[in-house]
Amino acid sequence: KNEVEQSPQNLTAQEGEFITINCSYSVGISALHWLQQHPGGGIVSLFMLSSGKKKHGRLIATINIQEKHSSLHITASHPRDSAVYICAVMGAQKLVFGQGTRLTINP
Amino acid sequence: ETGVTQTPRHLVMGMTNKKSLKCEQHLGHNAMYWYKQSAKKPLELMFVYSLEERVENNSVPSRFSPECPNSSHLFLHLHTLQPEDSALYLCASSQSYRTQDEQYFGPGTRLTVT
Numbered sequence: 673k674n675e676v677e678q679s680p681q682n683l684t685a686q687e688g689e690f691i692t693i694n695c696s697y698s699v700g701i702s703a704l705h706w707l708q709q710h711p712g713g714g715i716v717s718l719f720m721l722s723s724g725k726k727k728h729g730r731l732i733a734t735i736n737i738q739e740k741h742s743s744l745h746i747t748a749s750h751p752r753d754s755a756v757y758i759c760a761v762m763g764a765q766k767l768v769f770g771q772g773t774r775l776t777i778n779p
Numbered sequence: 780e781t782g783v784t785q786t787p788r789h790l791v792m793g794m795t796n797k798k799s800l801k802c803e804q805h806l807g808h809n810a811m812y813w814y815k816q817s818a819k820k821p822l823e824l825m826f827v828y829s830l831e832e833r834v835e836n837n838s839v840p841s842r843f844s845p846e847c848p849n850s851s852h853l854f855l856h857l858h859t860l861q862p863e864d865s866a867l868y869l870c871a872s873s874q875s876y877r878t879q880d881e882q883y884f885g886p887g888t889r890l891t892v893t
Contacts (some may be wrong), residue, residue, distance in 0.1 A: 674821070705881075713816075713867050714874070715884035758822070766835065769821040 802870030
């Protein structure tokens with residue numbers, strides 16, 4: 673079993689829908705990252721959080737340390753949000769990555 | 780522009796070739812990382828350099844040899860690779876080698892070993 677599990681692995685939705693991607697982890701962490709990877713391969717950091725909730729535009733990330741769970745929400749989804757979203761947790765001095773969630777938003 | 784550049788973006792090499800991947804960061808960061816991303820697998824950390832010293836080597840085969848001549852540049856020297864080494868190789872940097880520092884990624888080098 674991976675230390676970081678994401679669900680769903682693949683998600684297809686229509687433009688405008690509310691999107692939720694989940695991340696569960698089994699190790700103690702100091703921080704959790706949400707990353708976005710576009711088809712060309714480049715990775716962009718969306719959020720880094722260790723407690724509570726953060727919001728940036730249409731993106732919201734939450735974390736529950738006690739339950740070892742984080743969610744990434746996208747409101748009013750758009751085709752340009754289509755990408756792979758990766759959860760990564762900072763354990764003992766290194767990032768451990770989930771397998772990613774491939775999101776496709778259809779017009 | 781992420782501030783982290785990688786060259787080449789694509790590389791095809793035979794198993795007997797020797798090649799190098801280059802990473803450069805323009806962010807004034809002190810830590811640099813090499814990651815490997817194989818198809819349908821999570822990102823795997825390969826090497827970490829902090830202030831030009833290697834601080835982590837995650838059981839990477841010796842056919843991969845990193846070099847960090849200064850805090851802005853990171854190389855990955857490749858020799859006698861295997862087809863299973865075909866993957867996307869990503870470089871990243873962060874302000875320091877600390878758990879809370881955000882990492883900035885380059886666009887990656889897509890490597891194919893024939």
